[in-house]
Amino acid sequence: MPSERPGLEQAGELKIGQVGIANLRVREWNVPALVAEMRERVERAPKLFQRAAVVVDIGSLSRCPSAGEMRELLDGLRDAGVHPVALGFGTTDTEKLSIELGLPLLAKFRAQYESREAAPASAAQPEPAQPAAPAAPAQPAPAKASAAAMLVHPLRSGQQHYAQGRDLTVCAGVSAGAEVIADGSIHVYGALRGRALAGAQGDEGARIFCREFHAELVAIAGQYKVLEDLPEGVRGRPAQVWLENGKLHVAEMP
Incomplete structure (x- = not known):
């Protein structure tokens, strides 16, 4: 059964990227919870996650962990059965941390952070209002392709x-x-x-x-x-x- 902590979301949100590499977005700095969640994922689907490469994205945290704190998480993830291979690009503090740890920054995440943080407020264009989501359809219509399939x-x-x-x-x-x-x-x-x-x-x-x-x-x-x-x-x-x-x-x- 999935581990749950009453009143709290999972500490880490795992997503699969376009080349099959896993991105662990750390939403709460709680090393025991992050390691336990990852161990559970590996145990439930070992063929998919055992020894899988994982990028650790700490860009959502209010402060950048120290090198010692980060090493504790990386060691825990390795013990859980996966291989942390990089940090997700975030701030200059993240870049300094990656150098200290000897880990690369995954370029895939660079553009999304730069566009969010570097654009001046005066240049920002208001986003169009999103229509309210309709009720779940019985048979959703397929998305249209932008080019020939x-x-x-x-x-x-x-x-x-x-x-x-x-x-x-x-x-x-x-x-x-x-x-x-x-x-x-x-x-x-x-x-x-x-x-x-x-x-x-x-x-x-x-x-x-x-x-x-x-x-x-x-x-x-x-x-x-x-x-x-x-x-x-x-x-x-x-x-x-x-x-x-x-x-x-x-x-x-x-």
Whole structure:
């Protein structure tokens, strides 16, 4: 059973990036809780997370941990079964910390922090008002691709395909141990047994569709579920995956 602390959110929010690397965004500096949560994830899905590379993102914290505090967390994560390989880019203090620890800064996170912190207030453009989210539809409509979809043939174990800036269509199945990634939606005209990561650049409107659902992991815009978290009723059935109000949904298609 997942560990819970009454009245508090989980100390770390784990998301899957576009190349399959895990990003541990530290929301609360609580080393025992972070390590316990990671150990639980590894125990529940060892094929996915055992010895997985993890980027530790401390940009949400009000203060930068000291090198000694950070080493305690890194050692705990290694003991839990994963390998911290980098820090997520944040502030100059984070950069100094990464140098002291001998860890790189992952460039993927640089742009999102710089655009948030460096832009002058006078240059900021007001964001358009977002319409209220409608009630959960029985059959969500697929997101529209911004370019012609990439077509690929069956993927064998160990293979990976990434559709940058477009949807991805697999003409047959995705084998266990294979991975399909798309900035748009993913359509699998066969059995989905490996990993499928849609909306890799943050498109929350992306969808995943397949004719036979056995996925090891599915993710949209970084929000993910592993096979153990998914309802029994969709396994082996035609299914769709979508994100709504920050939560990932999986449902059988008629």
